[in-house]
Amino acid sequence: MSKPIIFLQREFRTEFIEKIQALAPDYLIKTALSKDEVDHVAISVGWKKELNDALLASTQLKWVQSISAGVDYLPLEQFSERDVLLSNGSGIHALSISEHIIGTLLSYYRGLNQAVKYQEKKEWVADFTHYDQLAGKNLLVVGTGHIGQQLSKSIRSLGVNVYGINTTGHSAEGFIETYSIKNLTKIVSDMDIVIGILPGTADTYHIFNSDVFDQMKSSAVFVNVGRGNTVHTKELTTALKKQQIAFAALDVFEEEPLPKDSPLWELDNLLITPHISGLTVDFQNKFMKIFLINLKSYLEKNELAVNQVNLKNGY
Amino acid sequence: MSKPIIFLQREFRTEFIEKIQALAPDYLIKTALSKDEVDHVAISVGWKKELNDALLASTQLKWVQSISAGVDYLPLEQFSERDVLLSNGSGIHALSISEHIIGTLLSYYRGLNQAVKYQEKKEWVADFTHYDQLAGKNLLVVGTGHIGQQLSKSIRSLGVNVYGINTTGHSAEGFIETYSIKNLTKIVSDMDIVIGILPGTADTYHIFNSDVFDQMKSSAVFVNVGRGNTVHTKELTTALKKQQIAFAALDVFEEEPLPKDSPLWELDNLLITPHISGLTVDFQNKFMKIFLINLKSYLEKNELAVNQVNLKNGY
Structure with missing residues (x-):
């Protein structure tokens, strides 16, 4: 059986990849996916429209950590129906x-x-x-x-x-x-x-x-x-x-x-201004403070520690 | 004998004119000068180049209160020779x-x-x-x-x-x-x-x-x-x-x-930017806080209370 995948829809520095792998040794970490691999994504970091249908078709998807604070572009209802957890990047920017x-x-x-x-x-x-x-x-x-x-x-x-x-x-x-x-x-x-x-x-x-x-x-x-x-x-x-x-x-x-x-x-x-107010120096550090603490809590208790989105309210 | 003149080289609101007159009842307050009157200016508020020579020719000039903080455009050496006091607008802006x-x-x-x-x-x-x-x-x-x-x-x-x-x-x-x-x-x-x-x-x-x-x-x-x-x-x-x-x-x-x-x-x-950093809301109030306290002290003790410029240093 294939290992579950943590799919990073954005590049992160090696130091962070190593930290993720250390916390989640049973997961594969991927920044690009083959067709077969889509079905094994359990955790998605970021959410791109192109992969919307493919990822939602996967029965393995359990948690999406969005990079932005706003999550109105995500399929909240479908997450709700499927019990997919969602956390956002609120605070980073x-x-x-x-x-x-x-x-x-x-x-x-x-x-x-x-x-x-x-x-x-x-x-x-x-x-x-x-x-x-x-x-x-x-x-x-x-x-x-x-x-x-x-x-x-x-x-x-x-x-x-x-x-x-x-x-x-x-x-x-x-x-x-x-x-x-x-x-x-x-x-x-x-x-x-x-x-x-x-x-x-x-x-x-x-x-x-x-x-x-x-x-x-x-x-x-x-x-x-x-x-x-x-x-x-x-x-x-x-x-x-x-x-x-x-x-x-x-x-x-x-x-x-x-x-x-x-x-x-x-x-x-x-x-x-062309949607630039959130451009952030030292973004990776700020983002990983949220993701790593959530990853630990997700793996240990199947819960998110911070920034969980209420799928009904949308924030 | 003519009364000494307080010459305002800039317009101020009536409330301030009244305060000046109350402090200095023996002075005339002028915002424009006839040729004869130039010789009777004792106190000049502000300093315009056009009147430089005329005011310096007056033997009565005792004190110049500048509106700006910088006073490099004023004839500092001649003020020094003639014992003209100088105070600036430092702090207003x-x-x-x-x-x-x-x-x-x-x-x-x-x-x-x-x-x-x-x-x-x-x-x-x-x-x-x-x-x-x-x-x-x-x-x-x-x-x-x-x-x-x-x-x-x-x-x-x-x-x-x-x-x-x-x-x-x-x-x-x-x-x-x-x-x-x-x-x-x-x-x-x-x-x-x-x-x-x-x-x-x-x-x-x-x-x-x-x-x-x-x-x-x-x-x-x-x-x-x-x-x-x-x-x-x-x-x-x-x-x-x-x-x-x-x-x-x-x-x-x-x-x-x-x-x-x-x-x-x-x-x-x-x-x-075209020399606009000092443009100041509520300028008159801020300026008069300096001028009125100096006027009182000048009339009582022939001294300036605040913002006196050292004519040798230029600030």
Whole structure:
């Protein structure tokens, strides 16, 4: 009988392969699969669409460790039916995304995006400049998980007042106050900055829509680094065109890559980044801290120690 | 006999004019001068080149309160000969400049400048991206005054290790260690980021030159928000072209506005901002905190309470 396979859908350094093998001596470790081998995958690290059907057809698949925090692109229902465990990479990208958000806010407040555009034209234009102070602003983090908490910790120390929103309004570390998502439209009117860090689920679909943008200050900034479909793109486009809100920065989109003919490209008060906020230095170390502890616990107790996804909720 | 004049070379709100008048009932407050009135200016708030000769010809001039922190554009020698007191605006812009610096660093590390350029071309290019993590970097502040201290306070809380350089290496709040300016070329080799915040004096002229850039890491970032002539622009241009250092952000230049034919405009690893780092929200309040306390002390004791400039040192 063939050994069960741990399938790594991404390259890792030898030191990590050795650690995995030491923990799981009865498993084969593979980074590519022959047709026969697909049937023996017990653990998949990462999940690529191309192999979706093949891996789901295997009766051996027991556990998927995703690399990303968001798992909306995985076949959650089928995992649920088949009792496949799922854990995510939540936390790995928290520091990167937090630095990305602070960068987008300061580059807007200090006029840096405008400066880049003028530099391209070799124009010295000092009096164009929109400038503002980050310190003293009220910031709302919508989604108080790992990333939201890291952001709160960092940006509070720059003098920002940080509020949070999550499903129930349960308290979370580092927020002055937390509210239930039901109160989103009520809360945003007091905020200078709104940061979307929500997973893509049925409940969060198009949650940032004109009902929200209508209530925001005309000087307000909206940043989304969660899932693209949490934003009603057309209604955000309208809000930006009408300057109902002052500025937005989007790292994620309903359709990626963003199509050439999207009206978003032409908005002067929008910063588009191509889903890069999570790019992380020292990724392998950070990821393996999650995977190795889960691997040990899975082999010993058939349980995951950290980052298990509730397949019904989707996060 | 005419009353002595407090000449405001910039507009201030009525509330501040009233406070000045209440403190100094024997003075006239003017925001524009007739020819005759120039001779009666005792206190000048701000200093414009056009009025340089006229004001210096007045025998009544006793005190100049500059709005900027840097005073290299003022006739320091003539003030010294004539016993004119000088105070500067140091501290007013500290928070703005600190936010500007953090913005330039994060926009570089998170690839935002590149993203702006691709957005202009409607191009979704995710794999171009240079990205790096700010947390954990070693940063050297050259000039540990108000701005340097504010920067240190803010950026330490983002996980950056902050070292300082000043004239003598005297200790300053918030720096892991401080060194004398003599050691600049020795220290920079250990640094990921070097921030210039020096006043323009004979001692600081072209202090950032190839001797310094040669010692820096090829991954290093240089930011200048001090005076333009502290940088040897040609040698920095060469260092950037050869990628001896990875990136620079300049807010100040040897010649301002930066001439159209400057080779700096075309450097892809340079961010040019048009001397905007000091733009400050709530400027009048911040400035008047300095001026009013000095006015009181000047009238009572013929002394300045804060921010007096040593006319020999130039800061």
